[in-house]
Amino acid sequence: MPVEIERKFLVKGDDWKTDNGMRIVQGYLNHDRERTVRVRIAGAKAFLTIKGISTGATRAEFEYEIPIHEAEQLLWLCEGPLIEKTRHAVACAGMTWEVDEFHGANEGLVVAEIELETAEQTFTRPDWLGPEVTADARYFNSSLAVRPYTSWSE
DSSP states (O other): OOEEEEEEEEEOSSTTOOSOOEEEEEEEEEEOSSEEEEEEEETTEEEEEEEEOOBTTEEEEEEEEEOHHHHHHHHTTOEEEEEEEEEEEEEETTEEEEEEEEOGGGTTOEEEEEEOSSTTOOOOOOTTEEEEOTTOGGGSHHHHHHSOGGGOOO
16 A cells, blocks of 8 residues: 655745745645545646555655646536645755745645655755644645634734
8 A cells, every 4th residue: 555654844934935836725625524525726746645544754645646637627626725835845954845925715834754765764954944743633635625824823
């Protein structure tokens, strides 16, 4: 079974910023604690992704490329507002971080993710990395589609 091992952190400052960001629009056909079904358009490609329940930083993930015109139609079927963001690939100490700069209803939120080979894998923390939010469900993209960052009162 394909597995995703990913850790997520808030970002501080803008020393991470690159000029090569890719625009992403995604929505959720299903928001369930046990599974999510996501449609994503990333640049000129589109994907359908099914993710299982998270156990720490690990979860099952199945991703399939689909025709972009079908993804555009599926986005109309999604629950809640769409997630809009620019993703930046940032190299650091031999690893690639994906830094998501959110727009729309999640404006102001910037999150960095790193995919690992094992849950125990170590990595160098860049200076711009803030607190870890891997286990905080509020920062799951599927949660942000239901309760956007700009609606938080904290």
